[in-house]
Amino acid sequence: MKKLLLASIAALLPAIAFGAESGLQWAYPVAPQGLPRPDPVKTFQAKGTKTGMTLTMAQINNNFGPPDWFPDEHPPMPATVKNGRAPHVRACMLCHLPNGNGHPESASVSGLTANYIIEQMHEFRDGDRTNNRAPVMIEMAKDISDAELNEAAQYFASIPRQQQQWIKIVEGKTAPKNHVGNGGMRFRDEDTTETVPIPANMIYEVASDSQGAELRDQHAGFIDYVPEGSIRKGEMLATTGGNGKTIQCSVCHGADYRGLGDVPRLAGRGAYYLIRQLNDIKSGARKGNSVALMKAVVQNLSDEDMVNLVAYMSSRNP
Ligand code: HEC
Ligand code: HEC
Incomplete structure (x- = not known):
């Protein structure tokens, strides 16, 4: 009995830690402790660079x-x-x-x-x-x-906008198996073709070129694996306001979500950054004068709504 109780508490723990403040902890990545220290002498070079640099x-x-x-x-x-x-x-x-x-x-x-x-x-x-x-x-x-x-x-x-499509969107039921590594970035697990399911309230934003991302190569973008159907649902919310649940984003962010005056652009930006902002504005972690305009936008959104909205925004041409 005692054993069973302990086991069920243990089973609950990760869920509690994960969802303590919100179900969106995955969007606030932290590098795991104890990663191997980089080799102090090994040098690297980004693919295609003409600088000739090789760096530790x-x-x-x-x-x-x-x-x-x-x-x-x-x-x-x-x-x-x-x-x-x-x-x-x-x-x-x-x-x-x-x-x-x-x-x-x-x-x-x-x-x-x-x-x-x-x-x-x-x-x-x-x-x-x-x-x-x-x-x-x-x-x-x-x-x-x-x-x-x-x-x-x-x-x-x-720099007017992202000069290349930095974020590639892949919509589906599963993503390649991946893990959080250096810098809190997600990297594909090498040597496996296994996949993980994508829950409706989660996105996997994974380096498209693991080594490039670690080398701070400005050509090494990311792939957002978003839940099936999320882009369409996000589009509905963004363009109609979802029967008063939120407000049409283009009113303030511009017709193509490329920004309007000092209101920031949203199109083609990474989903992890965008969803942290929606969640922070909702929770009050991001406040400040102009944020008042966003309050009515976010207050009735569920985690899943936010996932859908940012999946749509990230998928738009920057
Ligand atoms: C009434 C105007 C208004 C509407 C409607 C609006 N926004 Fe905003 N939004 C703003 C303003 C203003 C800011 C910038 C706040 C600041 O300066 O701190 C902002 C900021 C944001 C940010 C943070 C961007 C960044 O660079 O940090 C996100 C994400 C965002 N809005 C998403 C949305 C989405 C999605 C919608 C539609 C569902 C939407 N907004 C509708 C006015 C609006
Ligand atoms: C060590 C890493 C690091 C460095 C160096 C850094 N930033 Fe940031 N910056 C961040 C992080 C992390 C965030 C996002 C925080 C969040 O999720 O809200 C951020 C966010 C921002 C934002 C908000 C973007 C938006 O759309 O609202 C601006 C602006 C910014 N940084 C400007 C700068 C400038 C200018 C410099 C150089 C003086 C700089 N940063 C250097 C890590 C860094």
């Missing part, structure tokens, strides 16, 4: 000088984006990449307006954006100067 993982992860594998593909980078300033203002491109496309655990920041980018840095600084991914931004936001922020904001705003 320590060099690739250098907070103040990460690699730019394709320097010909973007405007000249200002110092704040390329190198940052020790000890607190890390190079923006470390996490957001030189083209601003970012990784699932950070954000795509290209093609946002400079005003919006500056405003968000202030929101981080002022305690208005507080999820588990935010501390790195908060640390920088408290130290960055107006001039540094301005040059970084102008740079990312000058």
